[in-house]
Amino acid sequence: PTFCGQPLVLDPGELEGVDVAVVGAPFDDGTSNRPGARFGPRAIRAWDDEGRHGRPHLRSGVDPFSVLDVVDHGDAEPAPGDLNRSHEQLAAVLRGVLAAGAMPLVLGGDHSLSLPTLRVLAERFGPDGYAVVHFDTHADTGAELYGVRISHGTPFRVAAEEGALLGANIVQIGLRGTWPGPEDFAWMREQGFRWHTMDEIDERGLDPIISDALAHAAARAPRVYLSVDIDVLDPAYAPGTGTPEPGGLTTRELRAALRRVGREVELCAADVVEVCPPFDPTGITALAGERAALDILTGMAMRRGA
Ligand code: MN
Numbered sequence: 590p591t592f593c594g595q596p597l598v599l600d601p602g603e604l605e606g607v608d609v610a611v612v613g614a615p616f617d618d619g620t621s622n623r624p625g626a627r628f629g630p631r632a633i634r635a636w637d638d639e640g641r642h643g644r645p646h647l648r649s650g651v652d653p654f655s656v657l658d659v660v661d662h663g664d665a666e667p668a669p670g671d672l673n674r675s676h677e678q679l680a681a682v683l684r685g686v687l688a689a690g691a692m693p694l695v696l697g698g699d700h701s702l703s704l705p706t707l708r709v710l711a712e713r714f715g716p717d718g719y720a721v722v723h724f725d726t727h728a729d730t731g732a733e734l735y736g737v738r739i740s741h742g743t744p745f746r747v748a749a750e751e752g753a754l755l756g757a758n759i760v761q762i763g764l765r766g767t768w769p770g771p772e773d774f775a776w777m778r779e780q781g782f783r784w785h786t787m788d789e790i791d792e793r794g795l796d797p798i799i800s801d802a803l804a805h806a807a808a809r810a811p812r813v814y815l816s817v818d819i820d821v822l823d824p825a826y827a828p829g830t831g832t833p834e835p836g837g838l839t840t841r842e843l844r845a846a847l848r849r850v851g852r853e854v855e856l857c858a859a860d861v862v863e864v865c866p867p868f869d870p871t872g873i874t875a876l877a878g879e880r881a882a883l884d885i886l887t888g889m890a891m892r893r894g895a
């Protein structure tokens with residue numbers, strides 16, 4: 590299956606005029622705990638259960654597939670056991686998508702894939718040319734993880750230290766748990782990172798926090814990279830992920846938030862990562878990931894005045 594039954598277009602030369610190219614990133618060598626996110630793209634695509642294109646979102650009346658030209662660009666070739674090579678191969682695909690004027694929507698795979706994404710965005714737009722809105726339990730700003738520099742716990746740290754990501758251009762939403770530690774948060778503060786914890790969401794409500802995050806992102810850059818780690822959801826809604834942490838968003842909250850992001854800022858890249866099918870016996874995590882991607886597209890279509 591392709592994503593939501595959209596046409597399969599593997600040749601980057603045929604992406605001219607396409608709005609969104611869905612790209613699978615089936616690797617998980619950056620995972621620290623429970624592996625299996627390499628099977629995420631396959632499981633997300635398999636949730637094209639209803640052939641929904643042509644049927645609009647109930648409330649908005651918007652069918653993203655009648656507004657946006659969306660294609661499935663297949664998978665970036667993984668190199669099992671060689672995370673850097675998997676990253677290089679994903680980066681090459683992302684460069685081709687952006688060069689064609691399309692937006693990549695990446696299905697992970699583990700969250701280390703944000704590192705090549707940030708590098709490619711910095712190449713194309715300059716480090717000050719894009720902002721990041723990042724939904725996650727984890728800041729993914731570790732200086733290292735188990736002594737390893739490049740993993741799913743470090744992409745935003747490595748990219749910032751390389752100069753590809755400006756710390757003042759990223760807003761993180763949904764943080765909770767006990768990782769990373771105080772030194773890493775001190776580093777983030779120095780760099781100008783902004784973040785909104787689940788505790789703050791409980792106190793203030795999600796909507797005003799999304800408003801703050803989008804206002805900050807829009808003030809910093811003309812375009813936004815939206816990165817969605819499915820573990821921002823409570824494990825009751827998304828058990829199938831590598832590093833679950835109780836106390837997260839509901840699927841309903843995340844879906845509405847993603848439609849807002851797509852509608853209210855100009856996206857240049859997006860991803861849904863860390864869906865881990867071996868720990869997802871009923872498929873609800875992959876379903877949540879598939880609907881999250883669909884809501885990003887619905888928001889983008891709403892932005893076009895549909
Ligand atoms: Mn993450």
Ligand code: MN
Pocket residue numbers: 725726727818820821832863
């Ligand atoms: Mn996470």
